[in-house]
Amino acid sequence: MDKLRRLEDCEASPRPVAAFASDHPDGEHIAPHRHGRAQLIHTLGGVMTVTSPDGSWIVPPGRAVWMPPAQDHAIRIAGDVPMRTVFVREDARPDLPQACEVIEVSPFLREAIVAATRIPLDYAIGGRDERVMELILDEIAAAPRLHLHVPMPRDQRLVRLCQRLIADPARPVTLEALAQEIHVSSRTLARMFHRELGMSFGDWVRRMRLLLSLPRLAAGVSVLAVALEHGYDSPSAFTAMFRRTMGVSPRAYLENRA
Numbered sequence: 001m002d003k004l005r006r007l008e009d010c011e012a013s014p015r016p017v018a019a020f021a022s023d024h025p026d027g028e029h030i031a032p033h034r035h036g037r038a039q040l041i042h043t044l045g046g047v048m049t050v051t052s053p054d055g056s057w058i059v060p061p062g063r064a065v066w067m068p069p070a071q072d073h074a075i076r077i078a079g080d081v082p083m084r085t086v087f088v089r090e091d092a093r094p095d096l097p098q099a100c101e102v103i104e105v106s107p108f109l110r111e112a113i114v115a116a117t118r119i120p121l122d123y124a125i126g127g128r129d130e131r132v133m134e135l136i137l138d139e140i141a142a143a144p145r146l147h148l149h150v151p152m153p154r155d156q157r158l159v160r161l162c163q164r165l166i167a168d169p170a171r172p173v174t175l176e177a178l179a180q181e182i183h184v185s186s187r188t189l190a191r192m193f194h195r196e197l198g199m200s201f202g203d204w205v206r207r208m209r210l211l212l213s214l215p216r217l218a219a220g221v222s223v224l225a226v227a228l229e230h231g232y233d234s235p236s237a238f239t240a241m242f243r244r245t246m247g248v249s250p251r252a253y254l255e256n257r258a
Contacts, residue, residue: 009121010085011036016092017133019116022078026219030075031170036192038096039067040086040140042105042113046079046217050218055151056103056166058220059132063146064105066097079176084113086136095141103143112136150208153196157182162204169209170232175201175238189196207232210245213238 016046017036024030025047031190034198042064050057050065052073067073088096097103097205112135123129150166153159161178164172165171178184178201193201209230221231227238242250 005121007035012088013087015119015121015130015133016089016133017111017116018087019119020083020087021114021117022083022085024081024083024220026077026079028077028081030077032072033072034070034072034180035067035087035162036069037087037089038069040088040103040113040136041065041067041075042084042110044082044084044114046077046081047218048081048083049076049078049215050074051076052100053102053152056211057100057215058148058150059102060148060214062105062110063102063148063246065100065102065177066140071100079218083087084117085141086113086116088137088140093137096137098213102146102148103140104146105143106139109136109139109143109250112139134228148211150204150211151197151199153192155192155196157194158192163206164214165206166180170211170228172231173205187248202217206241206245210242213242213250217253223250240257 005020007020008022041048041059043061045058045061047061048059048065050059050073057065095173099137112132115132119129119132123133127157152162161182165173175189176186179186182189184192190201193199193204197204199207200212209232212225213230216229217223223235223239227235230238232238232241239249242253246253
């Protein structure tokens with residue numbers, strides 16, 4: 001990797017793809033910003049929470065978030081995060097994602113990304129380095145998409161409700177009580193959730209609590225404490241929900257990602 005490589009150098013690279021390595025400590029907050037190129041933001045360890053006006057994306061180890069160009073976003077770090085970012089020019093390929101989403105990072109893609117951070121920004125056209133970068137784009141296009149996303153509504157009444165629930169995920173909530181807060185019927189609020197978020201109120205709350213729990217688990221907090229912090233009466237209830245959604249227990253999930 002270039003000794004003095006900077007983010008600005010990647011943005012200004014003469015080639016369509018450039019990669020950048022950076023390390024971030026637990027608790028760091030990267031303020032809202034945007035880039036002229038699309039980004040694939042990958043963590044080798046720890047958990048990132050990436051937020052944009054469209055919602056929040058949780059990025060555990062073994063995953064990456066695709067961020068389109070010129071999209072405002074902020075990043076919160078949980079656990080020490082060795083971050084590896086691939087910058088992709090907008091005209092590089094027509095088959096790349098058009099919206100922000102989390103993708104599975106295969107061992108092959110992971111190693112290619114790490115290798116790309118050592119490739120010169122002005123790599124030769126037609127050589128091995130260009131083929132590595134093209135392989136990365138192939139893998140991004142083919143990677144499985146994951147539902148590690150908490151969508152946010154546009155309606156300001158719902159925005160305020162959702163923000164309060166995210167700030168206090170252990171808060172006992174019912175659709176009826178929330179409806180009273182914004183002076184609508186529970187049936188109207190249910191329709192608003194479906195219209196704005198494409199899912200039911202209950203599904204949104206479960207996904208929000210699940211995804212907020214991942215950074216806490218990655219930080220080594222016990223399953224019992226995480227369950228109570230996110231509105232579950234017992235670790236077994238939390239584990240059952242986690243297993244239904246993710247296919248494995250919380251501990252097995254984190255061990256697999258490591």
